[in-house]
Amino acid sequence: MGDTPQIQAFNIHVNSVLHCQVRYSQLLGLHQQIKKEYGNNVVPAFPPKKIFTLTPAEVEQRREQLEKYMQAVRQDPMLGASEVFNSFLRKAQQETQQIPTEEVPLEIYLSKRQKVTVNILTSDQTEDVLEAVASKLDLPDDLAGYFSLFLVREGVDGGLTFVRKLQDFELPYVSVTSLRSLEFHIALRKSYWDTAYDTDVMDNRVGLNLLYTQTVSDIERGWILVNKDQHRQLKSLQEKGSKKEFIRLCQTLKYFGYIQFDPCVTDFPEKGCHAIVSAGNNELNFQVKLPNEQMKEGSFKVTRMRCWRVTSSQVPVANGTASPPPLQQVPVANGTASTSPCSSAQCEVKLELAFEYLMSKDRLQWVTITSPQAIMMSICLQSMVDELMVKKSGGSIKKMLRRRPNGSLHRSESQQAVKSPPLLDSPDPDREQIVKLSTKLSSVSLRGTSDVGGNDFHGNYAFEGIGDDDL
Secondary structure: OOOOEEEEEEEEEEEEEEEEEEEHHHHHHHHHHHHHHOOOOOOOOOOOOOOOOHHHHHHHHHHHHHHHHHHHHHHHHHHHOOHHHHHHHHHHHHHHOOOOOOOOEEEOOOOOOOEEEEEEOOOOHHHHHHHHHHHHHHOOOOOOEEEEEEEEEEEEEOEEEEEOOOOOOOOOOHHOOOOOOOOOEEEEEOOOHHHHHHHHHOOHHHHHHHHHHHHHHHOOOHHHHHHHHHHHHHHHHHHOOOOOHHHHHHHOOOOHHHHHHHHEEOOOOOEEEEEEEEEEOOOEEEEOOOOOOOOOEEEEEHHHHHEEEEEEEEOOOOOOOOOOOOOOOOEEOEEEEEEEEOOOOOOOEEEEEEEEEEEEOOEEEEEEEEEEOOHHHHHHHHHHHHHHHHOOOOOOOOOOOOEOOOOOEOOOOOOOOOOOOOOOOOOOOEEEEOOOOOOOOOOOOOOOOOOOEEEEEEOOOOOOOOOHOOO
16 A cells, blocks of 8 residues: 655744644645735745655745745735735634634633633634623723733732733634643733823723723732832722722832733843843833842833844753643644654743843943743833834824624724734754744744754844934
8 A cells, every 4th residue: 555645734833832734735725815815916926836746855945935925924014914814824723723613601811810701702813802802891992902812821829921912813712722721811901001091091981990900900919019108098099999099099109000021031230140020111120130149120111122032942851841842844644633843852942032222322232031921021012112103103002993894893004913923833853943933024034953952033123213312
């Protein structure tokens, strides 16, 4: 009996997580759809078909070409935001996880102790779920855009760690259930940084309650610093039910509106320093413990960052306790998918956020943070830049949601969304994997490497015209 024909399938990773598995024919179908919709002049070149079986070298060449194609589509402002492209990714995600379309309940966390359950379809995209939450809470459409859905991880103490912001090209139910862990949830949180926008939200009863709930939760988890006298004032306002005054007082406190990340390691002011990093007020705040046990604090303004990049690398773990590494491109026989780890040795992905910072008028310096939340940090930086750009141009971040004919919501073109282009894994199962990460405006490439410590990065240069006043 002859060998069963092998069909090459590619795993697409987004933010270091397996998003979907696709074949060449599916990507070709996507290409033809995009051409039909937008014409040949707009669409990038697509790798041609081959008549004969591909050699390993040709498979790798095709992977590289397909990756460049996907990146080119994703980075194009029109194609990357198109419903054709995003619906393809959502459908592929659902098919990969083999989750049928059906109505299901989905819990959305509002705080550590508060949550709401919405009935959605497993095939509902992020904005559909956000609409369902807003409808359940009676939050007006024009305020729903001030909030976003986030993937969070619940710790043993009940605290929530923010993993990433959910994007338009994914299905929230599929994203959270595919992780196959009860510690992951979806949470609702405000998605802006300028506290001046709090006034718009607080003018609405539901918006006020959401901000109040988030603020109380941030105080309880220690994200907002409160001294004894301030604590007494806040408690008095709580007892009176004065939620607006409560929030107004909190706005004057240190770290109000910041997102705090889990403990990490940084090379500033020297290598190997343990730190608590927080994002807010258009900055990254560092609380650093030096090797001599001395504590220092400092802030890095986003307006003084020339660029940043997220780097990922495979790190071997001797004790074999690491979580499974990213999956590779794998052969599919008779339409049944199989997967293979990056190597026979146990390994884990190490993520680093590095930014080039203007320390003084003529001195730039790279600062690196090693953290599993490096992607979330990058997303926070990008959203700060987006908000500053809108403000600088005289616009508003107020995101009106208008209804589509089918009843679901459609975000206005003025909304700025951080987008991470999908990337293809190396097809060679004997090679160590590199998970490529990117946000919008960046240009990246992915390649396999035999170096265990190999790494790659995406860069972001979205700051021209911002920060000159700081010099």
